[in-house]
Amino acid sequence: MFITILRIELFKIFRKPRTYISFGAIAVMIILIQLAIKVQGTELINFFLGSQNSTFDYDPAKILNGYFVCYFILNTLLIHVPLLVALIAGDLVAGEANMGTLRLLVSKPVSREMLMFSKFGASVVYVVMLLLWMAVLSLFGSILLFGTNDLVVIKETGFHIISSGDVLWRFMAAFLFATLALICIASLAFMLSVFAENSIGPIVATVCIVIVFTIVQQLQVPMFQEYASPYLFTTHMLGWKGFFYVMATDENQTIRGSVENTGAILKSGLVLTGYTLFFLLLGVISFKRKDILS
């Protein structure tokens, strides 16, 4: 029955015009970034290198390759994609309540838990498809446009140079991690959706929570840094960057296949999974007890 309802939910999601807004928005943003880098990429590289430009002996033309463009796109877009995920996940229950179809759904011989898990399953499929779309356009699109070379990752304290043969798996892992992060956002929007009678509320609430948490996490206030930031899911959503921080030898040569802090990535992954399960279970339990009055 789970598969039947999952297919029904996916059918409904992908027959809604609003679903394609997200795919369209991602395509437009990625193409705009790629075009901008194609036209003014060298200036962008010089801007990023800043004061390190004089000490860093590397050809900007080599830095400007498909991997770098994809890494740049991920840094720029992964902050905004939660909004696009909330657009669908926040609508899953509240949208049905608003349309008046929730009462018909719940009066069918399907348990409420099954209905909720299927709906959430559909939102997970949507997130995966959205990120696949993003991966195809940003990674393979950029490789087609800019070619491949070593990836230079610029950090506050310096940069890592990852050889081209050691990059692709890192992107795959980063996209997988981003999927986990966005599923966490989907579970938050989904849980909020249970308590609302129209989808605007949960969508706006999800975006507001993400913005507030991000601001708290980015404020350089010691109290927030110590007591709040480590526990916010938004902090751990950036865990994907860890795959691009590599270990180096004493001669400052990066070690192929290495990751600087595997423990931090695992911790972030577990925190995100924990939050996802918490939001999902809270949503399911609340829905099970909810009187359907819409």
Next chain:
Amino acid sequence: MPDIIRVQHLSKSFKDLTAVNDLSFSVPQGCVYGFLGQNGAGKSTTIRMLLTLIEPSSGDIEIFGLSLQRHRQQILKNTGAVIEKPDLYKYLSALDNIRLFAKLGGVHPSRMQLMEKLDKVGLAARAGSKVKTFSQGMKQRLGIAIALVHDPELVILDEPVNGLDPQGIADIRKLIIHLSKEEKKTVFVSSHLLAEMEMVADHMLIIDKGKKIVEGPVKSLLNPDKMVIELETKDINAVTQLIQGSSWGDYYKKQEEGKILLEFGTHAVPAFNTFLVQQQVQVLSLRPRHSLEDYFLSLTT
């Protein structure tokens, strides 16, 4: 006939409001059961409890002899419902909507079978059209087709004629009778229109403020010897005085919305009409009224 639905001491409270208060009733198999009450009487809350949309505060519900709480899925598999206005997926076609709900109901009919179901409610020609292009009546008919797609034994219709034109109302009436008499289904239908229920229902339950007022076979409940008669005339005050001063004064009830209401059996209407003619009263209309308000009035006087 065994009872299909048995409700005992059912109550539901929302904070300070008691929507349904110690309601008990039984629905015999194969009948059309009219569930009557004014707006806000607790009909929809009761129906939502029958369909497990709302958890009762107290009381028991048995359907098909099974506890609804313990055998929810088994019961709902054999129940079809239209709850208030039939809201459906507007961005999907009629065929997609009925197919989707059929699968949720646990059946997987072929396209041809679904088209037959749509044809039964006169929507086969619009099967491919999106529901957002449908009129209220068409949506209502599609809602009923969806309620019947898995061939349930019990059909629950909540205010099915609301917002329909006279032809639509007649069609629904015909369908309810067909479901009961030809297909031997039990139809539980709620309404605030007494006259409508009188035409289709075998049994009737009337509730007010969440409490049962009366329950039983329609024929025994609607007494033709005690009907509210509505008289419309030009000079309402003078005619009221005339009636009150005559032997018809015993039957006078009140003035309401520019009309005079009296209560007597329909057999006495011709005699009353003769009286009005003799008194040279200019009658605009004279007819029996079938409203719940009048029925409540007749029950309490």
